[in-house]
Structures are given as structure tokens and as C-alpha cells.
Amino acid sequence: MAKIVDGKFLRRPLIAGNWKMNMDHRQGITLLQKTVWTLQDANFTFDRVEVAVFPPFTDLRGVQTLVAGDDLPVAYGGQDLSPADEGAYTGDISGAFLKALGCEFVLVGHSERRTLHGEGDDVALAKVQAALRHGLVPVLCVGESLEVRQAGTHVAHTLGQLSAVIGQLDAATVANLVVAYEPVWAIGTGEVAGPADAQEMCAALREAVRASHGDEAAEGLRLLYGGSVKAANVAAIMAEVDVDGVLVGGASLDAGEFANIARFEQHLVTDGQR
Numbered sequence: 001m002a003k004i005v006d007g008k009f010l011r012r013p014l015i016a017g018n019w020k021m022n023m024d025h026r027q028g029i030t031l032l033q034k035t036v037w038t039l040q041d042a043n044f045t046f047d048r049v050e051v052a053v054f055p056p057f058t059d060l061r062g063v064q065t066l067v068a069g070d071d072l073p074v075a076y077g078g079q080d081l082s083p084a085d086e087g088a089y090t091g092d093i094s095g096a097f098l099k100a101l102g103c104e105f106v107l108v109g110h111s112e113r114r115t116l117h118g119e120g121d122d123v124a125l126a127k128v129q130a131a132l133r134h135g136l137v138p139v140l141c142v143g144e145s146l147e148v149r150q151a152g153t154h155v156a157h158t159l160g161q162l163s164a165v166i167g168q169l170d171a172a173t174v175a176n177l178v179v180a181y182e183p184v185w186a187i188g189t190g191e192v193a194g195p196a197d198a199q200e201m202c203a204a205l206r207e208a209v210r211a212s213h214g215d216e217a218a219e220g221l222r223l224l225y226g227g228s229v230k231a232a233n234v235a236a237i238m239a240e241v242d243v244d245g246v247l248v249g250g251a252s253l254d255a256g257e258f259a260n261i262a263r264f265e266q267h268l269v270t271d272g273q274r
């Protein structure tokens with residue numbers, strides 16, 4: 001199925017910037033202001049393409065104040081949350097707290113959580129369920145390591161990460177989910193999976209959802225690609241029919257570069273890809 005019909009995207013593209021452990025609360029405000037001003041100066045159509053940022057927890061109150069005070073057309077979310085709602089969990093952050101700060105989204109199961117903190121699919125499921133309890137949209141991150149890619153089992157591996165979570169969710173919930181495919185070997189390395197690699201996996205993820213949860217879930221679910229995305233490669237990635245957005249790490253720390261990524265349609269026209 002085409003992703004643009006009568007000039008409109010069937011699923012609103014999501015351009016998401018994950019700042020990771022960068023930008024203190026002052027730097028974060030400046031970065032967000034510059035990013036939005038750059039887009040507004042370029043007459044960016046925020047209602048056509050959704051822009052979201054994932055700052056460190058300590059920035060969220062400032063981001064909330066800026067976004068609400070200046071009525072900025074951007075969404076934001078946490079980079080992680082606790083599976084629990086409240087209590088004796090030193091250092092953890094409840095989904096309820098994120099919701100109270102105006103977060104719309106929360107990342108779950110990012111590969112850096114999986115590798116650096118030993119979080120498996122069971123933890124990802126518990127965190128997705130916690131996010132849903134608090135009215136947050138989980139952005140579930142899945143993807144394979146270099147070893148798995150070299151063994152040729154990347155599709156089965158990644159579908160396994162997906163089904164471990166969505167197997168416990170109903171179709172209406174899955175239709176509103178965001179899933180980010182991030183091959184670990186392409187994160188922060190400068191290596192970017194080719195557009196065909198991104199499409200192969202996103203198509204496999206969508207068809208797996210169709211098989212388990214039906215057409216409505218498969219057609220509603222937004223699938224992102226993440227891994228060394230830049231303004232120079234985003235157009236080719238976004239031209240793929242099953243890729244609904246990108247999750248950007250390093251390049252989201254530069255306001256001009258991230259704004260140019262969000263303006264991927266401009267590059268599609270320029271590059272003659274539409």
C-alpha cells in the first residue's frame with residue numbers, strides 16, 4: 001500500500017530526536033528553541049510531520065515550560081521509565097511523573113538500555129505496560145547486533161523482540177504504538193543501514209503485526225528507522241514505503257541538522273525522488 005494518498009501521508013511521519021545523555025537543562029532549552037525557530041522560519045508544516053524530542057529527565061520541566069509557554073508545535077518524551085508506578089525504586093522515574101510533565105511519548109527498550117543495563121524483552125514488556133497505564137505512547141526499540149546481522153538471523157531476532165511485547169497487547173493498542181528499528185551496528189558508528197535494509201525490516205515488522213493483530217493494527221502502527229540518520233541520508237530512508245519516521249541520536253544535537261532532517265520532504269523534491 002502506498003504511504004501517500006492524495007498528497008497526504010496515511011500515517012503521520014514522526015521525526016524524533018533522542019538527545020541521550022547530552023544537553024543540560026539550559027543547553028536543552030537553547031537547542032529546542034533553535035530547532036523550532038529554524039523550522040518555523042522555513043514554514044515547516046508541523047501538522048503534516050510530527051516532531052518530537054527526548055531530552056534527559058532533568059530537562060523535561062524546562063522543556064514543558066518552554067513548549068507550553070510559547071505554544072510550540074513539538075511533542076516530547078522521556079528516554080526511559082520504571083515498570084513500577086511509585087515506591088522504593090531509587091533512581092527510577094515513574095510514567096506518572098512523565099505524564100505530569102506533559103510527555104506524550106517514552107522510549108522503551110533502547111539498545112543502550114538493553115546492552116548497558118541488561119534489560120531484556122520481559123523488562124521492555126513491563127515498561128510498555130507501565131507507559132500505557134499512564135497514557136504515554138511507547139516507542140519500542142528493537143534491532144539486532146552485528147553478530148546477529150552477520151549470522152543472517154536479524155529478521156527473526158527483531159521479530160522476536162516485537163512479538164515478546166505486542167503478544168500481550170490488543171489490536172487497538174498496537175495500532176497506536178510506535179516501533180523503532182535500530183540495527184545496533186549502525187548506532188553512532190557512522191554506518192547506516194541502507195534504505196533497502198530499513199524497508200526489509202519495517203515491512204517484516206508490519207506484516208508480523210498484520211498476522212498477529214490484523215489490518216487495522218498493521219496500517220496504524222508507525223515504524224521508525226534509527227542509526228546514523230542525517231540530513232544527507234534521510235530522504236532515501238523516508239522514501240521507503242514502510243518507514244514512517246526516524247529516531248535520530250547524534251544529529252538531533254545540532255538544531256540546523258535536525259531541522260533539515262525534519263524537512264525530509266524538501267530533499268525528496270530536490271533529489272527528484274518523488
Ligand SMILES: O=C[C@H](O)COP(=O)(O)O
Binds near residue numbers: 226
Ligand atoms: O536513539 C537513537 C539511535 O540510537 C541512533 O543514534 P545515532 O543517530 O547517533 O546513530
